Amino acid sequence: NLMKVRQKIFIPFVLLYILLAALGIYLIEPKTFKSYLTSIYWVITAIATVGFGDYVPVTDLGKVYTIFLYITGIGLLSLFIGRFINSVYLIDKMKIGGK
Amino acid sequence: NLMKVRQKIFIPFVLLYILLAALGIYLIEPKTFKSYLTSIYWVITAIATVGFGDYVPVTDLGKVYTIFLYITGIGLLSLFIGRFINSVYLIDKMKIGGK
Amino acid sequence: NLMKVRQKIFIPFVLLYILLAALGIYLIEPKTFKSYLTSIYWVITAIATVGFGDYVPVTDLGKVYTIFLYITGIGLLSLFIGRFINSVYLIDKMKIGGK
Amino acid sequence: NLMKVRQKIFIPFVLLYILLAALGIYLIEPKTFKSYLTSIYWVITAIATVGFGDYVPVTDLGKVYTIFLYITGIGLLSLFIGRFINSVYLIDKMKIGGK
Numbered sequence: 286n287l288m289k290v291r292q293k294i295f296i297p298f299v300l301l302y303i304l305l306a307a308l309g310i311y312l313i314e315p316k317t318f319k320s321y322l323t324s325i326y327w328v329i330t331a332i333a334t335v336g337f338g339d340y341v342p343v344t345d346l347g348k349v350y351t352i353f354l355y356i357t358g359i360g361l362l363s364l365f366i367g368r369f370i371n372s373v374y375l376i377d378k379m380k381i382g383g384k
Numbered sequence: 385n386l387m388k389v390r391q392k393i394f395i396p397f398v399l400l401y402i403l404l405a406a407l408g409i410y411l412i413e414p415k416t417f418k419s420y421l422t423s424i425y426w427v428i429t430a431i432a433t434v435g436f437g438d439y440v441p442v443t444d445l446g447k448v449y450t451i452f453l454y455i456t457g458i459g460l461l462s463l464f465i466g467r468f469i470n471s472v473y474l475i476d477k478m479k480i481g482g483k
Numbered sequence: 484n485l486m487k488v489r490q491k492i493f494i495p496f497v498l499l500y501i502l503l504a505a506l507g508i509y510l511i512e513p514k515t516f517k518s519y520l521t522s523i524y525w526v527i528t529a530i531a532t533v534g535f536g537d538y539v540p541v542t543d544l545g546k547v548y549t550i551f552l553y554i555t556g557i558g559l560l561s562l563f564i565g566r567f568i569n570s571v572y573l574i575d576k577m578k579i580g581g582k
Numbered sequence: 583n584l585m586k587v588r589q590k591i592f593i594p595f596v597l598l599y600i601l602l603a604a605l606g607i608y609l610i611e612p613k614t615f616k617s618y619l620t621s622i623y624w625v626i627t628a629i630a631t632v633g634f635g636d637y638v639p640v641t642d643l644g645k646v647y648t649i650f651l652y653i654t655g656i657g658l659l660s661l662f663i664g665r666f667i668n669s670v671y672l673i674d675k676m677k678i679g680g681k
């Protein structure tokens with residue numbers, strides 16, 4: 286039951302995490318991140334460990350904030366992507382199994 | 385049986401995913417991605433989470449598309465690379481085991 | 484018992500590893516890494532496999548040191564991030580379970 | 583027994599893979615990779631999925647070769663780093679256990 290609640294709130298929690306994390310860097314380094322969409326794109330690029338490097342923190346506070354994002358966000362997005370793959374597989378199974 | 389079908393279509397599915405994903409970014413940002421091969425190289429570099437940053441999306445649509453690629457592609461390529469390693473090991477086993 | 488000791492020293496060990504690894508690159512390439520905070524930021528960005536590329540080793544010794552960091556640090560930070568996610572889940576469980 | 587042989591040749595195999603992979607890119611793009619050490623550094627940076635982007639393939643052949651490296655190398659280095667972490671833990675156990 287608790288497990289089900291946890292699973293149900295997982296996706297909204299990840300989305301909220303990304304939106305707030307993007308807001309944080311947008312406020313900390315407005316000169317680097319000129320739009321909120323760019324901030325969201327950068328946060329996801331960072332915690333997906335892609336790290337293109339087209340946008341990077343240049344202030345000390347921005348760098349410390351980025352380290353904090355790695356620790357709190359990389360595992361989270363990894364779980365999110367893992368669940369996405371699994372759910373696609375499960376939906377697929379149900380569709381074929383239901384025929 | 386269903387599992388075997390799934391395994392059989394997995395490699396063509398990943399290849400099709402990459403070819404279509406590359407076509408998408410090629411059409412969205414023709415100025416950034418000047419050849420289709422470059423688009424394929426960029427898609428695989430992105431979803432393998434290498435992200436060299438030699439090619440990056442510069443438009444808002446391109447950035448949103450890139451986020452969509454992370455969510456749908458990173459898990460997929462990770463599975464693909466995992467299966468590659470396993471299949472190499474299995475072929476290896478059969479060869480030595482068959483002697 | 485040994486397992487508990489291992490778990491207890493894990494976080495301080497990772498922190499010490501990062502601080503010393505950052506000191507190493509700071510001493511090897513002072514021209515590239517102009518502050519100790521930048522060195523810490525770079526080490527974590529490298530072993531988290533994000534690799535923005537805003538700071539990179541330019542000397543041969545720096546490059547060899549970076550290879551050494553990959554081998555010793557990537558697995559370590561991956562464990563650290565995995566434990567972080569798990570511990571957040573456990574604390575969460577206890578809180579809700581205790582109600 | 584076969585498993586033990588496999589484990590014994592794993593580290594030399596990974597080292598040989600890296601040395602040959604570096605030789606390949608060194609021959610394909612001598613203008614990009616001006617030294618063999620740089621080629622080795624680039625190959626490991628690529629297959630560790632760090633991808634700083636300080637060196638990138640610029641020719642079509644170089645890009646195709648890089649895709650081939652991702653598929654054959656990322657899983658391999660991931661196994662290597664995983665084994666490194668495990669072996670450090672085992673050595674550690676033996677040392678403390680032996681006291």
Ligand SMILES: [K+]
Pocket residue numbers: 334335336337338433434435436437532533534535536631632633634635
């Ligand atoms: K990168």
Ligand SMILES: [K+]
Pocket residue numbers: 334335336433434435532533534631632633
């Ligand atoms: K990366």
